Amino acid sequence: MNQLSHLRVEAQRAPESGIVAVMSHGRGREGLIPLWAGEGDLPTPAFISDAAASSLAAGETFYTWQRGIPELRAALARYYGRHFGRTFAPEEFIATNGGMHAIQLALDAVAGHGDEVIYLSPAWPNFAAAAGIAGATPVPVVLDASGNGWTCEVEKIAAAITPATRAIFVNTPSNPTGWTADRGTLTAILDLARERGLWIVADEIYSLFYYGGTRAPSFIDVMEPEDRIIFVNSFSKNWAMTGWRVGWLKIHPELQQVFENLMQYSISGVPAFLQKGAVAALDEGDAFIAEQVERARAARDIVCDRLRSTGRVELSPPAGAFYAFFKIDGVEDTTAAAFDIIDRANVGLAPGTAFGVGGESYFRFCFHRRLDEVEEAVERLAHWIESR
Numbered sequence: 001m002n003q004l005s006h007l008r009v010e011a012q013r014a015p016e017s018g019i020v021a022v023m024s025h026g027r028g029r030e031g032l033i034p035l036w037a038g039e040g041d042l043p044t045p046a047f048i049s050d051a052a053a054s055s056l057a058a059g060e061t062f063y064t065w066q067r068g069i070p071e072l073r074a075a076l077a078r079y080y081g082r083h084f085g086r087t088f089a090p091e092e093f094i095a096t097n098g099g100m101h102a103i104q105l106a107l108d109a110v111a112g113h114g115d116e117v118i119y120l121s122p123a124w125p126n127f128a129a130a131a132g133i134a135g136a137t138p139v140p141v142v143l144d145a146s147g148n149g150w151t152c153e154v155e156k157i158a159a160a161i162t163p164a165t166r167a168i169f170v171n172t173p174s175n176p177t178g179w180t181a182d183r184g185t186l187t188a189i190l191d192l193a194r195e196r197g198l199w200i201v202a203d204e205i206y207s208l209f210y211y212g213g214t215r216a217p218s219f220i221d222v223m224e225p226e227d228r229i230i231f232v233n234s235f236s237k238n239w240a241m242t243g244w245r246v247g248w249l250k251i252h253p254e255l256q257q258v259f260e261n262l263m264q265y266s267i268s269g270v271p272a273f274l275q276k277g278a279v280a281a282l283d284e285g286d287a288f289i290a291e292q293v294e295r296a297r298a299a300r301d302i303v304c305d306r307l308r309s310t311g312r313v314e315l316s317p318p319a320g321a322f323y324a325f326f327k328i329d330g331v332e333d334t335t336a337a338a339f340d341i342i343d344r345a346n347v348g349l350a351p352g353t354a355f356g357v358g359g360e361s362y363f364r365f366c367f368h369r370r371l372d373e374v375e376e377a378v379e380r381l382a383h384w385i386e387s388r
Contacts, residue, residue, distance in 0.1 A: 010133050017125060018335065018354025026342040033369075033377040036348040038124075038175060038323070039242040040292065040368040044277075047284050048239060052277030064272040066263045067256060068095025068248070072275045075282040076248060082286070083208070084220050091253040094263065095270045095278070098245035099205055099234030104130055105249060105262045106230045110199045111136040111166045117201075118160050119169040120152060122177055122325070122352065122359025127169050127203075139165070142358035143179055149316035150179035154188040161196055168193055171203040173216050176325045176355050176364040178318020180216050187222045190229075200229045205237055206321040208289055211297050216320050225252070237322075238289050239281040246270055246278050292368070296322045299367040299374045306378045310385045322368035325352070327361050328385055334363055345384040347377050 004012065023036050043049075067073065073090035080088040096102040103126065111117050113135035119127055121140035128138035141160050143150045157168060170189060172181040181189075193200050202219045210216040219229050231250035236242040251259060263269065300317060303324045307313040315326035331337050334351040341347055352362030365381075367374050 010135055014133055015125070015129055019125070019350045022335075022338050022342070022348060022350060022354075025339055026348045029342070029346065032342065032346045032348055033373055033380070034348040035366045035369070035377055036350045036364075037242075038366055039236065040240055040322075041370055041373065042240045042292075044240050044244070045285070045288055048241065048277045048281045051280035052273050055273035055276035060272040060276070062272070064269045064275070065095075066260045066269050068093065068270065069272055069275045069279075071279050072282075075279045076250075079282040080220075080250070083215055084218070089253060091256055092250050094249040094251065094256070094259045095275055096247045096249055096263070097267045097270055099203070099232055099236060099247040100126055100130070101245075101267065102232035102234070102247045102249050103127055103201070103203070104134075105259060105266065106167075106201045106232055107131055107134045107136065108262050108266075109230070109255075109258065110201070114164060115166040116162060116164040117167045117169060118157060118165060120157075120171065120174070120179075121357045122355035122362065123171065124175045125354055125356060127171075128356060136166070137164070140357045143174075143177060145177075145316075145358070147314075147316065149319065150174070150177045152179065152181065152185055152189075154185065154192060157189065158192055161192075161198070165196070165198060167199040167201055169201045169203065170219075171205075173206040173210060173318070173320025175206065175321055176323045176350070176352075176359065176362075178316075178321050178323060178325060180210060180212070180319040183217045183221055186217055186219055190219060190222055190227065194227065198228070200227075202229055202231045203233070204231060205234050208238055209293055209296060209322055210320040211293075211300070211317075212319055230255075235278050235281055238292075239285050240292075241277075241281065244274055244277065246274050295371065296368050299369065299371055300324070302371065302374055303365060303367045303378050306375075306382055307385075310382050312385050312388075322366060324365040324367060325359070325362050326365070328363070330388065332361065334361060338363065341381065341384055345380040347380050347384075349381075 076093040131138040234247035338351040350364040352359040
């Protein structure tokens with residue numbers, strides 16, 4: 001019996017992650033420096049882990065609030081108030097099982113079979129894949145690359161809109177390119193969405209990993225309360241919590257019951273003890289984030305300076321996030337090259353083929369690590385480039 005053929009077509013077509021394929025090839029190699037995944041090298045800080053452990057020890061292991069415990073939603077409101085300079089209500093937030101789950105819930109709410117969703121490419125591959133699994137058609141709009149970095153032409157987004165379009169997914173600062181929208185671009189995208197009656201799904205997970213100020217420009221800076229924007233976010237990056245799988249949605253309060261229902265029929269609530277750790281992250285973690293951003297800034301400069309010194313690399317310093325996205329002169333098959341770099345340089349990179357249209361000829365280097373490791377990794381990589 002051919003069981004595979006009896007699965008949903010959308011499930012059968014779910015793509016293998018090009019990032020995971022490289023990780024599987026190199027995982028466990030002695031001395032390898034793993035820069036393929038979007039995470040840092042530090043474990044979760046003790047002030048966060050201890051809060052979760054105390055909750056677990058206290059027996060907080062029962063079913064919990066579908067929308068998130070009141071303490072977490074209040075902490076999210078405080079966090080946004082500090083960083084965005086105005087008042088937010090706990091009713092604007094929903095706790096999720098990581099940023100990916102937040103994206104899936106947003107898609108469940110706004111798009112399905114027969115619909116189209118636009119996204120900016122090169123892109124983290126999970127959004128497009130999740131849209132496809134949901135039955136919607138992901139439509140890439142390619143960012144423009146130049147010697148001055150990546151830019152977004154809003155006219156290209158407008159040209160991609162059809163009667164089937166339901167939403168525009170915008171990740172800024174961007175994984176993998178580091179592209180960061182300015183207020184003018186955000187305003188233009190929002191005006192377009194208003195004019196065409198579209199939702200915006202805003203992924204601002206890297207908003208504090210921004211090298212031009214205290215945080216990146218946000219749709220929050222330019223929107224009105226009734227604009228149709230769903231924000232998806234995660235605790236993974238800012239607080240070294242990638243393995244916790246805790247995230248959140250920021251939505252209009254009118255949508256609370258709908259998203260509570262979607263939570264009920266997907267994961268039935270994030271464990272309470274994990275949420276207690278998330279509360280500690282929000283209330284006590286600003287200094288930790290600031291330290292990580294400054295370390296990432298120094299790492300970015302090390303990587304960009306050394307790779308460009310080879311004379312073989314096309315690379316613009318990213319304005320945000322913590323990735324160098326670059327081309328190597330003469331390298332066309334980045335998937336094969338990524339495997340070779342593992343084998344010969346003992347450095348793990350993500351091939352640009354994993355990030356869709358416009359990214360095929362690039363590599364992604366996650367520089368959110370100790371500076372000595374970053375220096376060693378970039379020297380190994382530069383030697384690989386120079387030896388070709």
